[in-house]
Amino acid sequence: xxxxxxxxxxxxxxxxxxxxxxxxxxxxxxxxxxxxxxxxxxxxxxxxxxxxxxxxxxxxxxxxxxxxxxxxxxxxxxxxxxxxxxx
Numbered sequence: 001x002x003x004x005x006x007x008x009x010x011x012x013x014x015x016x017x018x019x020x021x022x023x024x025x026x027x028x029x030x031x032x033x034x035x036x037x038x039x040x041x042x043x044x045x046x047x048x049x050x051x052x053x054x055x056x057x058x059x060x061x062x063x064x065x066x067x068x069x070x071x072x073x074x075x076x077x078x079x080x081x082x083x084x085x086x087x
Contacts, residue, residue, distance in 0.1 A: 051080035 052063035068079030 050083060052083045053080055 048060075053060050055061075062080035065079050065081040068081070071077045071079075
């Protein structure tokens with residue numbers, strides 16, 4: 001009888017532990033996805049900070065560099081001028 005009670009308690013503890021580990025695994029997966037989104041945004045933010053660009057309502061306005069490199073499948077985009085250094 002004692003072994004049966006000990007075995008049932010052990011099974012119960014293992015089931016609860018398995019459920020808790022599954023919960024934390026799902027939480028870690030969600031946090032990993034959020035971290036990946038932030039890491040993907042870092043180059044965009046760095047490019048924005050380095051460029052002479054400002055927000056114009058729902059769009060970005062840039063000070064275009066006439067001698068800047070063109071990019072895009074039809075070379076329709078130009079580089080923005082670098083942001084001036086603060087005084």
